[in-house]
Amino acid sequence: MGGEGPREACGLFGVWAPGEDVARLTYFGLFSLQHRGQESAGMAVSDGERILVYRELGLVSQVFDERTLATLQGNLCIGHTRYSTTGSTTWDNAQPSFKTNGQRGLALGHNGNLVNTAELAGIAGRRGPATTDSDLVAAMLARQLDRGLEAAALEVLPLLSGAFSFVLMDERTVFGARDPHGIRPLAIGRLPSGYCLASETCALDVVGATYVREVEPGELVSIDDRGIRSMPYAEPPRQALCLFEFVYLARADSRMYGRSVHETRREMGRRLAGESPADADLVIPIPDTGFSAAQGFAEGSGIPFGEGVIKNRYIGRTFIEPTPALRQRGVKLKLNSLPEAIRGKRLVVVDDSIVRGTTTRQIVQMLRDAGAAEIHLRIVSPPIRWPCFYGIDMSTRQELIAAGSAVEDVRVFVGADSLAYLSLEALVASTRAPKAAFCRACFDGEYPISVGEEEPSKFVLETL
Ligand code: SF4
Known part of the structure; x- marks a missing residue:
């Protein structure tokens, strides 16, 4: 397609590694995921007490410099590069989304697109300023934050329909989650003093992490001083990784389903x-x-x-x-x-x-x-x-x-x-994976998740 699109749809990175310069690791992780989104970049970092968020329109190398990174000190961090598939290109829609309930905070980065956004907006009973489905999920999580982000995520994730990989964090814990079909990728890597999450394995390589496994479809994982814990929140109906990852989206030096994209x-x-x-x-x-x-x-x-x-x-x-x-x-x-x-x-x-x-x-x-x-x-x-x-x-x-x-x-x-x-x-x-393991809908019209009668509009929340 020689640069005409389809446009990519967001890169995610998350890291929990006390003693490491987590913002710098996130910077280089995002840098190698730049091909997945070039409209905005951002990260959220926590020192265990409070979350700081920095995000801006532009490429990773335009958004962050030494001075900004020096202010982002902590033990855990999540980052995001965005191409808009829901909502316009505005600063409000840059990620990570940040929400607080007054006492606790949470930050969220999303790759994918939900197909029941209007229904969720009704449940959340709120509007803007941001107009993304991602911001809506962050708002739904914030409403349950009194019980902790883990409990909130286990409550909210089953309500979502569509494609999503998330990196999430509160002041102490990093989480990763994938939708029950596993449409968008998310891999786990091990560092000497912790773990990281990334949309593609090329971002694990650049920070020196060893590939552990993929976050499973329908799984929430948490990473903190208790180690890495797995919390399945839904029965995977059938795995349906986006076949387009192999065709175009993923970088050639990444691996998916254990197979080199280049090969x-x-x-x-x-x-x-x-x-x-x-x-x-x-x-x-x-x-x-x-x-x-x-x-x-x-x-x-x-x-x-x-x-x-x-x-x-x-x-x-x-x-x-x-x-x-x-x-x-x-x-x-x-x-x-x-x-x-x-x-x-x-x-x-x-x-x-x-x-x-x-x-x-x-x-x-x-x-x-x-x-x-x-x-x-x-x-x-x-x-x-x-x-x-x-x-x-x-x-x-x-x-x-x-x-x-x-x-x-x-x-x-x-x-x-x-x-x-x-x-x-x-x-x-x-x-080398079976046909049933993929979403191939753009090629054969077999949609793994029903999208209803109406084709969802990219600007659905702006028209509500
Ligand atoms: S394979 Fe599925 S998720 Fe991937 S681009 Fe096509 S329709 Fe979208």
């Missing part, structure tokens, strides 16, 4: 070469997510692998609007071609997915302008035909080019000489 993508590329071969001179990836799969395609096809497109690694999310003239250059702000490498060549171009199709079309045009003789587009996921209601920002069918079009129509729209997608069977087989 999975490589196998996806090899299988795609078998399913949909092309007569070509060079296989090129659309960076960054296309790399592993393009390598696999080259291995499977025997066609040489090379670079033909370079990504601006530092683009992140800019808050500076380009001038209209710059915007017309569109994709070139993020990606540029290498004419010397591709001129006169028949290319296999490997990308992870096509959502709206507009960026893919610009990339194809850019490659033609650079002199490519033929462009054979190979996509290492099936067509995205159904919206996602669980936290990935592709929530209406209208915005999905494959929803109402045949593959041939998509090919014509993007302007490629040929276009082929990986089959769902081959994608799932590449993960």
Whole structure:
């Protein structure tokens, strides 16, 4: 998709480790989860007595500096990077959310999207200022905080429907929780003096933590001076990890279901070469997510692998609007071609997915302008035909080019000489996990959690 989206949906980190600089560990954990959300970053830290929260719009490296980190001293910390799937991009909606009942406080970071927000707003009987489902959950927990955060969480979590991984904390304890289907990931790591939680294992690696296990679907874990304790709060109906984590969301150096994301993508590329071969001179990836799969395609096809497109690694999310003239250059702000490498060549171009199709079309045009003789587009996921209601920002069918079009129509729209997608069977087989272990709804329309008649709106709480 070459940067067009779907947009990612939040990175979580939590740590309980007395004697460590927990804010600094959280900073580096969030830094390696930056790909999961680039609109805002924040952390909450506690010294055992009080919780301090710092959050701001921007990238992790823009939000925090040495001076801020020096003020965030304590034994436990949670952190969050956000891409908005519910609510607008405003400071109020940045996380962690913080609530207090006057005596005790709690902070919460959320990855995912709830599908019964309107119902929950009725139960909580409150409105704003923040307009996220995450803030609503924090408010529900705060109402029960007299009994302690653990009891409050065990009361509130079963009321929630949808996709959620949470990191939570009060003054002394860090908690992690996953929804009963385990749609969004959350892993546990061990440190010399404690434990940490992270959306992806790449964040455990960066802080020197050893992978222990994943938080189980329907499980609440607590981490404090009593060690790590597990409190299942719901019977997992069926596990349904988001299949899109393997396609696009997760970083290639992370592991999910015990399987390397890089190796999975490589196998996806090899299988795609078998399913949909092309007569070509060079296989090129659309960076960054296309790399592993393009390598696999080259291995499977025997066609040489090379670079033909370079990504601006530092683009992140800019808050500076380009001038209209710059915007017309569109994709070139993020990606540029290498004419010397591709001129006169028949290319296999490997990308992870096509959502709206507009960026893919610009990339194809850019490659033609650079002199490519033929462009054979190979996509290492099936067509995205159904919206996602669980936290990935592709929530209406209208915005999905494959929803109402045949593959041939998509090919014509993007302007490629040929276009082929990986089959769902081959994608799932590449993960080495069974099909039933995944949410695959955006590909096959089988939603693991009912979303009712109405498609939830991203701004539901703003319209209440
Ligand atoms: S619908 Fe697609 S993107 Fe959304 S959670 Fe399911 S697999 Fe992931």
